[in-house]
Amino acid sequence: MSATSRSKAATRERVESWTGKSVPRKEDGRLVQGEGSFIDDLGMHGQGYAWFVRSPYAHARIVSVDPSAALALEGVYAVLTGEEAREMCVVPFFQIAPGDGARIEEWPLAVDKVRYQGDAVAVVLADSRDTARDAAELVEVEYEPLAVVVDGVEAVEHAAPVLHEKAGTNVAWHGVYDYGDIDFALEHADHVIKIDRLHFHRFSSTPLECNGAVVDWDKGSGVIDVKSNIQMPMFAAMVIGPSLGVAMNKFSFSSRDIGGAFGNKIAFYPQIAALALLSKKAGRPAKWTEYRTEHMLSSTHGNERTFLDIEVPVMADGTILGVKARAVDDVGAYLHYEPLGAVIWSQVLTGCYKFKNVKIDFTTALTNKCPVAPNRGYSRMQQLWMLERVIDIVAHELDFDPVALRKLNFVQPEDYPYQTPNGCVYDSGNLPLSLDMALELADVDTWRRRQSEMGTGTGKRIGIGIGSTLDSGTNNFGQARIVNPDLPFSGNGEAAFAKLDLYGEVNINLGTTPQGQSHETTSAQVAADILNMSPNDVTVTIGFDQSHNSFVGFSGTYASQFAVTGLGAVMGATAKLRDEILEVGAFALGAPKDDLELRDGACLVKGDPSRSIPFIGIANLIYTNNAVLPSELSSKIDLNCRYVYVPPFEVPDVERKMGNLTLTYASQIHVCVVEVDEETGVVEILSYVAVDDCGKRINPQIVEGQVHGAVGLGIGAALYEAFEYDEDGQLQEPSFYEYHAGTAMDIPDIRTGNIESPSPFTPNGAKGMGEGGGAAVHTICSALQDALGKDGAVVFDSHNPWERVYQLLQSSQGDEPRGVRVISREGGAA
Amino acid sequence: MLLKSVNYVRPESVTEALDILSSNEGAAPLAGGQSLTNVLKHRVASVDLLVDISALSELRAITRAGDGSLEVGACVTYDEIDHSPDVRAGHVILAREASHIEDQQIRNRGTIGGNCCLSDPTNNLPPLLVALDATMNIRAVGGTRHVAAEDFFKGYFLTALEPGELLVSITIPPIPVGGGAGYVSLSVATDSKTIVRAAARVRVDGVIEEVRVVLARVASVPIRHHAMEEALRGVAPTAELVRAAAELIGSDVEPISDGHGSSEYRREMARVVARRAVLAAIEEGGRK
Numbered sequence A: 001m002s003a004t005s006r007s008k009a010a011t012r013e014r015v016e017s018w019t020g021k022s023v024p025r026k027e028d029g030r031l032v033q034g035e036g037s038f039i040d041d042l043g044m045h046g047q048g049y050a051w052f053v054r055s056p057y058a059h060a061r062i063v064s065v066d067p068s069a070a071l072a073l074e075g076v077y078a079v080l081t082g083e084e085a086r087e088m089c090v091v092p093f094f095q096i097a098p099g100d101g102a103r104i105e106e107w108p109l110a111v112d113k114v115r116y117q118g119d120a121v122a123v124v125l126a127d128s129r130d131t132a133r134d135a136a137e138l139v140e141v142e143y144e145p146l147a148v149v150v151d152g153v154e155a156v157e158h159a160a161p162v163l164h165e166k167a168g169t170n171v172a173w174h175g176v177y178d179y180g181d182i183d184f185a186l187e188h189a190d191h192v193i194k195i196d197r198l199h200f201h202r203f204s205s206t207p208l209e210c211n212g213a214v215v216d217w218d219k220g221s222g223v224i225d226v227k228s229n230i231q232m233p234m235f236a237a238m239v240i241g242p243s244l245g246v247a248m249n250k251f252s253f254s255s256r257d258i259g260g261a262f263g264n265k266i267a268f269y270p271q272i273a274a275l276a277l278l279s280k281k282a283g284r285p286a287k288w289t290e291y292r293t294e295h296m297l298s299s300t301h302g303n304e305r306t307f308l309d310i311e312v313p314v315m316a317d318g319t320i321l322g323v324k325a326r327a328v329d330d331v332g333a334y335l336h337y338e339p340l341g342a343v344i345w346s347q348v349l350t351g352c353y354k355f356k357n358v359k360i361d362f363t364t365a366l367t368n369k370c371p372v373a374p375n376r377g378y379s380r381m382q383q384l385w386m387l388e389r390v391i392d393i394v395a396h397e398l399d400f401d402p403v404a405l406r407k408l409n410f411v412q413p414e415d416y417p418y419q420t421p422n423g424c425v426y427d428s429g430n431l432p433l434s435l436d437m438a439l440e441l442a443d444v445d446t447w448r449r450r451q452s453e454m455g456t457g458t459g460k461r462i463g464i465g466i467g468s469t470l471d472s473g474t475n476n477f478g479q480a481r482i483v484n485p486d487l488p489f490s491g492n493g494e495a496a497f498a499k500l501d502l503y504g505e506v507n508i509n510l511g512t513t514p515q516g517q518s519h520e521t522t523s524a525q526v527a528a529d530i531l532n533m534s535p536n537d538v539t540v541t542i543g544f545d546q547s548h549n550s551f552v553g554f555s556g557t558y559a560s561q562f563a564v565t566g567l568g569a570v571m572g573a574t575a576k577l578r579d580e581i582l583e584v585g586a587f588a589l590g591a592p593k594d595d596l597e598l599r600d601g602a603c604l605v606k607g608d609p610s611r612s613i614p615f616i617g618i619a620n621l622i623y624t625n626n627a628v629l630p631s632e633l634s635s636k637i638d639l640n641c642r643y644v645y646v647p648p649f650e651v652p653d654v655e656r657k658m659g660n661l662t663l664t665y666a667s668q669i670h671v672c673v674v675e676v677d678e679e680t681g682v683v684e685i686l687s688y689v690a691v692d693d694c695g696k697r698i699n700p701q702i703v704e705g706q707v708h709g710a711v712g713l714g715i716g717a718a719l720y721e722a723f724e725y726d727e728d729g730q731l732q733e734p735s736f737y738e739y740h741a742g743t744a745m746d747i748p749d750i751r752t753g754n755i756e757s758p759s760p761f762t763p764n765g766a767k768g769m770g771e772g773g774g775a776a777v778h779t780i781c782s783a784l785q786d787a788l789g790k791d792g793a794v795v796f797d798s799h800n801p802w803e804r805v806y807q808l809l810q811s812s813q814g815d816e817p818r819g820v821r822v823i824s825r826e827g828g829a830a
Numbered sequence B: 001m002l003l004k005s006v007n008y009v010r011p012e013s014v015t016e017a018l019d020i021l022s023s024n025e026g027a028a029p030l031a032g033g034q035s036l037t038n039v040l041k042h043r044v045a046s047v048d049l050l051v052d053i054s055a056l057s058e059l060r061a062i063t064r065a066g067d068g069s070l071e072v073g074a075c076v077t078y079d080e081i082d083h084s085p086d087v088r089a090g091h092v093i094l095a096r097e098a099s100h101i102e103d104q105q106i107r108n109r110g111t112i113g114g115n116c117c118l119s120d121p122t123n124n125l126p127p128l129l130v131a132l133d134a135t136m137n138i139r140a141v142g143g144t145r146h147v148a149a150e151d152f153f154k155g156y157f158l159t160a161l162e163p164g165e166l167l168v169s170i171t172i173p174p175i176p177v178g179g180g181a182g183y184v185s186l187s188v189a190t191d192s193k194t195i196v197r198a199a200a201r202v203r204v205d206g207v208i209e210e211v212r213v214v215l216a217r218v219a220s221v222p223i224r225h226h227a228m229e230e231a232l233r234g235v236a237p238t239a240e241l242v243r244a245a246a247e248l249i250g251s252d253v254e255p256i257s258d259g260h261g262s263s264e265y266r267r268e269m270a271r272v273v274a275r276r277a278v279l280a281a282i283e284e285g286g287r288k
């Protein structure tokens, strides 16, 4: 029995519109019964099992790699070393970076040097995973350790060891984003708040399923067949294709179910390239299933960003005029997708706020740490967190009510569409209303009362926090040119096929690689509305397959865009299909097209249901009975309709770093109440509320699921999860023993609310919302700030385990420098 | 291989198990396997012969004696402890702590004996057993001996067991009238890695008559804090006096620093958890 038929009974009713309903997920039947096909479930005939040999050192010269002992082990097919891989490649991987960064050489395996703990120096193929692992231990690598740099600021501002000699510097990218006149604002504001340093820490979303791939470089056809869980396959192909010396049409990427990705699975293309070469060398497919510790050491982490010398001009009434800061983004040892993070944050340059003057001096720094790659909220979350810290610190230092201060500075409902200083356009929203709703759902008035009653001496404090954030979705890839003007990228898009198959089945396939975002369900919902049938009767191809799904260069699942790009494509393709069906129906029924309608898998004459033809009849005419058709029909119609949704973008102004960088802006306003134990720093979450505005919700339950996931990840990041390195570049949290990912026991019940401000720019009023903008990280930090109270310390880090909270509580009592100063202009109200 | 190939036997009796263990140098007992198999998987220890003792009925009994003392077989699982009426009758705290060890899968297999014999400083039960003044009953081919829990834990992954010996059961004396036990952990998150913890047992009769305070995660093994105990003996069981006694935890303990907490933080938190554990023990005693 198929998953679809299992849930049939539940949704057989007739509805006005499937869009907007919490239709049960098509995916759930197979997933909750353990019948999904994840990467480790897939294989190829004759495959060997791969195991990577990884560096224990963070920075070292590779003196020699000797695979002879490994090769002598029974069952070992081949060993590929970095040097061999380099010889088999045409050029190093394509770099997005310009200038010095462009000279970075990355090969499928490390050559000459390793640059972080976990850097791969060789890969073994054997008859079992266990043999491969044993053999990997036998590969003898001699290293000559080098000095290590693990701090981004140190890497670029001090005499630190250089990771990539060819680049000659650890600065992979540098640029200044300057809008309005921040210096004028700083000179004339009533107050200037100066914050020495804010630090957004390194963590990841640790998907349940690690990376994996089965790769076969077929000798006969020259085709590289890649079954994997990579989430942006065409990007991977673009990066590694030139290195491997193969054309795009020699790749055949496919994926089935993916057990979580969060952006992390964009960047394991070096592993795929290494596996391709290994397969070529061994003459058989290579299967690799990443180990958890391997994932934590060498897959990818999120961007760590340090903000320095932050200055904020504020007027006496609380109006914030702007922000000035330096940002150093620590991206680890190689540029994977980076330095795109150096521009992507500017989609949310001013966050939820209206100020006009901004100057951010941005540096992308290389360090001897695991390379970063997009991680849920990629690059924007760091900026949004900094802005929320700024708002709370301003409120704290100048004694403003954090709610009133936010409302005063928010982009107002009447401002939409609102253009930011760098030319981004916020499409719609209602931030003050969202905030009010969140405060009410959290019953903040009652908590404020309890907070003041609690008083000193109880050993407990209550803190109430707000996180206002944006989830910018549907990138304009033209922003890549702000990083590198020579890149031939702009716009965005997604492709879909809608077709009627031989027996009249409706089938949709598209270029996305879902990892829990329910694309099968929502695609079926929107297609069902157009064809006026049940979504149960619409089949959406599971997963992605380059050989038969439709795709474009931007295809994949990332950056909060499916509801717009993916569904935009599905809607366009299905509308085309509807038109073709009607045209064939008109011929078959002998009635004008305009008199026809579709209903439950048939085409019928309006008002005369006795005159109808089922979809199977339509399909019959096109596929197997076409001699009865007039040739102008049979030559025009094939019931295979492709549509590419292209969002309305222009190429940004690279010089001024101006342009509309994303199409939609969903907002998330979260409120939480925490109780802090003064003696230990332990934080307990007493209440958590999330109010979401992502425009038109296609399926409210799916939206809610995404909100829950984002809250869980954010709470985990704020309180438990961090990837930290010691001074030798050794990762301190290489497994779940050390890295505590928040579990169901740690995450409180989440109360949700929502507002629907439809986007005027999208085909369905929807906005991307899956990433969530890191709201929970901002909110927890804000609540801690509130708990620290007046004259308390400043929450300067996004990661606040108990010990750090304890230290903040302790330093609140002393009068040590707090890292914050207020300079008030004479005459300005204090 | 994930696990290097290893021989496996399942003896029929403790006597047979002891014979095998004493005549094979590379043999090790396998109880719940929740640590040992991980150790083997990570290849940090090598064992030639696993002697599976987990099903031996002699090691699987829980008996409550007439005086209220409890004897728990070494291979009783955490889940069985949690659900045992005999344990709950007089030693609720043991059931409660067993019910909090990691997750249900581990509780279904992990054993009280394995939890102790591993002597991992992060394990839950060793400090509790020291606080409860338990006795470890040990058998070898030559006979039986008894070691106080306090003397059983010798260091990181090191116990008083000699090669060829098996821990067969653990005897826990009754918690006397007016007495109670307390156990407080400071953990990274819910039921997760522990930063520091304390276990205490007290008997109050107007004043504190007997007291044991045990700290864990401040040294390689659970340690009794004798100075704090001394300060508590004979004084009224008040919050202030307990606080004052806990302040004696100072530079005499030198915890490690790791990703979950610095040495200084652990030391300061040791005072907090020790005080809270003693207060919980006093409160429990008062309720009875």
Ligand SMILES: Cc1cc2nc3c(=O)[nH]c(=O)nc-3n(C[C@H](O)[C@H](O)[C@H](O)COP(=O)(O)OP(=O)(O)OC[C@H]3O[C@@H](n4cnc5c(N)ncnc54)[C@H](O)[C@@H]3O)c2cc1C
Residues within 6 Å of the ligand: B028, B029, B030, B031, B032, B033, B034, B035, B036, B037, B038, B053, B074, B075, B101, B102, B106, B109, B110, B111, B112, B113, B114, B115, B117, B118, B120, B122, B123, B124, B125, B161, B165, B166, B167, B168, B192, B193
């Ligand atoms: C993911 C994970 C998280 C965990 N977290 C915790 C935690 O937070 N707290 C906690 O307390 N524990 C934790 N554990 C460990 C768990 O409690 C183990 O069950 C325990 O450490 C060992 O008990 P076992 O019965 O599984 O023993 P085994 O793993 O079978 O044996 C452990 C050691 O003791 C020896 N041994 C066992 N029984 C005897 C005996 N009767 N006589 C002599 N030697 C013996 C073995 O030879 C071996 O050296 C965790 C385990 C895992 C896998």
